[in-house]
Amino acid sequence: MLSGGDMLIRALKDEGVEYLFGYPGGAALHIYDAIFRQSDVKHILVRHEQAATHAADAYSRATGKVGSVLVTSGPGATNAITGIATAYMDSIPMVVISGQVMSHLIGEDAFQETDMVGISRPIVKHSFMVKHASEIPDIVKKAYYIASTGRPGPVVIDVPKDITSPLYTFPYEYPEKVKMRSYNPATRGHSGQIKKAVQLLLGAKRPMIYSGGGVVQGNASHLLKDLVDLLNYPVTNTLMGLGAYPGTGKNFLGMLGMHGTYEANTAMHHSDVILAVGARFDDRVTNAVSKFCPNAKIIHIDIDPASISKTVVADVPIVGAVDSVLSEMLSLIKESDEKPDAQALAAWWEQINDWRERHGIYTQNRFDTTGDKIKPQEVIQAIWEVTKGDAYVTSDVGQHQMFAAQYYRFDKPRRWINSGGLGTMGFGLPAAMGVQVAYRDATVVCVTGEGSIQMCIQELSCCTQYHLPVKIICLNNQALGMVRQWQDMQYSGRYAESLYEDSLPDFIKLAEAYGHVGIRVTKREELKQKLEECFALKDRVVFMDIMVDQSEHVYPMQVAQQSMRDMILSKTERT
Amino acid sequence: MRRIISVLLENAPGALSRVVGLFSQRGYNIESLTVAPTEDETLSRLTLTTVGDDHKIEQITKHLNKLIDVVKLVDLTEGSHIERELMLIKVKASGAQRAEVKRCVDIFRGQIVDVTSTLYTIQITGASDKLDAFLQAVGDAAIIEVVRTGVCGISRGEKVLSL
Ligand SMILES: Cc1cc2nc3c(=O)[nH]c(=O)nc-3n(C[C@H](O)[C@H](O)[C@H](O)COP(=O)(O)OP(=O)(O)OC[C@H]3O[C@@H](n4cnc5c(N)ncnc54)[C@H](O)[C@@H]3O)c2cc1C
Numbered sequence A: 001m002l003s004g005g006d007m008l009i010r011a012l013k014d015e016g017v018e019y020l021f022g023y024p025g026g027a028a029l030h031i032y033d034a035i036f037r038q039s040d041v042k043h044i045l046v047r048h049e050q051a052a053t054h055a056a057d058a059y060s061r062a063t064g065k066v067g068s069v070l071v072t073s074g075p076g077a078t079n080a081i082t083g084i085a086t087a088y089m090d091s092i093p094m095v096v097i098s099g100q101v102m103s104h105l106i107g108e109d110a111f112q113e114t115d116m117v118g119i120s121r122p123i124v125k126h127s128f129m130v131k132h133a134s135e136i137p138d139i140v141k142k143a144y145y146i147a148s149t150g151r152p153g154p155v156v157i158d159v160p161k162d163i164t165s166p167l168y169t170f171p172y173e174y175p176e177k178v179k180m181r182s183y184n185p186a187t188r189g190h191s192g193q194i195k196k197a198v199q200l201l202l203g204a205k206r207p208m209i210y211s212g213g214g215v216v217q218g219n220a221s222h223l224l225k226d227l228v229d230l231l232n233y234p235v236t237n238t239l240m241g242l243g244a245y246p247g248t249g250k251n252f253l254g255m256l257g258m259h260g261t262y263e264a265n266t267a268m269h270h271s272d273v274i275l276a277v278g279a280r281f282d283d284r285v286t287n288a289v290s291k292f293c294p295n296a297k298i299i300h301i302d303i304d305p306a307s308i309s310k311t312v313v314a315d316v317p318i319v320g321a322v323d324s325v326l327s328e329m330l331s332l333i334k335e336s337d338e339k340p341d342a343q344a345l346a347a348w349w350e351q352i353n354d355w356r357e358r359h360g361i362y363t364q365n366r367f368d369t370t371g372d373k374i375k376p377q378e379v380i381q382a383i384w385e386v387t388k389g390d391a392y393v394t395s396d397v398g399q400h401q402m403f404a405a406q407y408y409r410f411d412k413p414r415r416w417i418n419s420g421g422l423g424t425m426g427f428g429l430p431a432a433m434g435v436q437v438a439y440r441d442a443t444v445v446c447v448t449g450e451g452s453i454q455m456c457i458q459e460l461s462c463c464t465q466y467h468l469p470v471k472i473i474c475l476n477n478q479a480l481g482m483v484r485q486w487q488d489m490q491y492s493g494r495y496a497e498s499l500y501e502d503s504l505p506d507f508i509k510l511a512e513a514y515g516h517v518g519i520r521v522t523k524r525e526e527l528k529q530k531l532e533e534c535f536a537l538k539d540r541v542v543f544m545d546i547m548v549d550q551s552e553h554v555y556p557m558q559v560a561q562q563s564m565r566d567m568i569l570s571k572t573e574r575t
Numbered sequence B: 001m002r003r004i005i006s007v008l009l010e011n012a013p014g015a016l017s018r019v020v021g022l023f024s025q026r027g028y029n030i031e032s033l034t035v036a037p038t039e040d041e042t043l044s045r046l047t048l049t050t051v052g053d054d055h056k057i058e059q060i061t062k063h064l065n066k067l068i069d070v071v072k073l074v075d076l077t078e079g080s081h082i083e084r085e086l087m088l089i090k091v092k093a094s095g096a097q098r099a100e101v102k103r104c105v106d107i108f109r110g111q112i113v114d115v116t117s118t119l120y121t122i123q124i125t126g127a128s129d130k131l132d133a134f135l136q137a138v139g140d141a142a143i144i145e146v147v148r149t150g151v152c153g154i155s156r157g158e159k160v161l162s163l
């Protein structure tokens, strides 16, 4: 016999939950007391509920497990909203348990009452309101099942305080299986469609493989690699898909989309067959849909039928899980007598290599290092070298995020952890904590800007409490750089509220105030050495405040409302 | 094009708000919506009418299907079906008008369900366009109050929407 509070924590344990990221408050206190009286489920006390959701989200992105969050009612719940929306947009499995006022007070504007189920409704995959303690095991089981299967996403469990009361106990049994008549996520794709896709793919003269976050989430990176290598086709990744195919692999054309490489975007435009796998034709990728890849037939593999033909219409839609569909495609290709057209493919590669030479960012440095100021791109290159390309890199949102995506060449999946769909500033530091909690000995880098870091900077204190030695690399351009870039390009340099007028804190002192190490870099000559110093401090949090050129822009940048190949390549060149 | 989508929904708290929320969140419009429990008390049957091109309707049905509470759905307008709506309407009925309104009710096979010396309350069922036609026949000037249930519908023949 267990109380509702004990049941909840026991159910988490039985579900295999190791860490809960959270913050206590009145409506959640019975649950917190249950946490206190056991040691299986460990709790990480953040400094703001937004950080709890980001940390749990990143824990999930890095490990593939479901992230778990516990917050109190009212302000605790509303503070979690940004993080829930962030996870929702990037399809990250997460369960958020929120305390709620006592059942009999619901609807009476009680102290710290908010309609959490209502507020979170558009940004969750599903939500539950617990009506009776005896429902807890079943609801927890369902919540984790729903969050982690099909197209993953966040699930909210709202628990009124009376339900967790220690005064009442009930029999507890954790269900072994879930069965829901209304929820049967797709797994295998339609074999007929898969056959058609293989035929189309083998007949291609200018093929492109466009893979996204679904390949990372669906643990199918090795299969993607097998497919690319077997066919010797070019491959590009979305911002969310980086690492699904090795960033240094010879068939990799870099990221595509708004800030994608010249070769990836141009090759997409000219391709005749596109295999889109676990990617959702986001507007940051397609540019104007009406001008999108005019000659391409499109094969689209996605587990969510609603992702297919949402913006760009698929010629061969395949609803299914990436791992199963890609395995089936691979065996069909191996069995098939048909082989890719070697001559066409050679010509296609020749063309692509020419594009790479002309404007690629990996064939030579496209940024100017003749001036004194450190360029943000060279900082990322240096981090990549110093960490031997093997770090977990989380990021905030802005120019620094794009530079990290372009210049840190991720060779493994689940190493690049950023907010793509919602673009949430403040994500980076709590995300780094979530990764470090999962992998205590790993090198975890948070690439951030002086704007973003201030949105969750309080978590420096959480890092102290739990000894999470994350390395914060702040590309300090003293501006909301991404905003400033748009203002340069579209508002004739009118920097409306994108500058801080000397109001930035001394980040070194700030880091030290929290008990961490602060290192400032102002000169190019000291960059590499200071970074080495930083990463040598294995068990310390280091805040590197690197002063970079404010005037730098992120290029390439697609020209709005045009096709994929229309890009601005530098301050003076465009396609 | 106008569509009638019929949904079997878990009879669970919050289920209806998820359906309605989906429409406002994604900018789809709902023209009418009816919902009531079925013979199986764990299920509600929800019927909604909406307008949109094929692409939009496809997205609507896909997103409805994604809702965990939606067990099954059918676009009734894809096949032959029966569609009904019930309307209660109060109209002015005094003097010469009284007989005229009565005749109109008979033509549309409605029923007068309540009377006063100056008004009739009429009940009429049928497809929505029949109800619209009745309103037109009676004329704006005579109409005092109109209540419509919204459309419910069912497939013709052997086809059924059930578990
Ligand atoms: C400042 C900024 C700039 C940006 N610029 C770019 C840019 O230049 N290029 C770019 O690509 N993005 C960019 N983005 C990100 C962009 O907004 C989108 O988040 C991103 O393009 C979406 O990536 P995705 O298509 O891989 O989809 P995701 O959001 O990762 O979605 C994954 C898809 O895979 C499916 N899926 C999930 N699991 C499985 C499975 N097991 N089997 C099958 N399918 C599955 C899902 O249903 C979904 O459709 C930018 C974001 C910001 C903030």
Ligand SMILES: Cc1ncc(C[n+]2csc(CCOP(=O)(O)OP(=O)(O)O)c2C)c(N)n1
Residues within 6 Å of the ligand: A396, A397, A398, A399, A400, A401, A423, A424, A425, A426, A448, A449, A450, A451, A452, A453, A475, A477, A479, A480, A481, A482, A483
């Ligand atoms: C919470 C939030 N508010 C506003 C924005 C809009 N925005 C996108 S990038 C950016 C500037 C980020 O500045 P900084 O962190 O310094 O990064 P930089 O672009 O300078 O590298 C802003 C304000 C956002 N993405 N998230």
Ligand SMILES: [Mg+2]
Residues within 6 Å of the ligand: A398, A449, A450, A451, A475, A476, A477, A478, A479, A480, A481
């Ligand atoms: Mg900045």
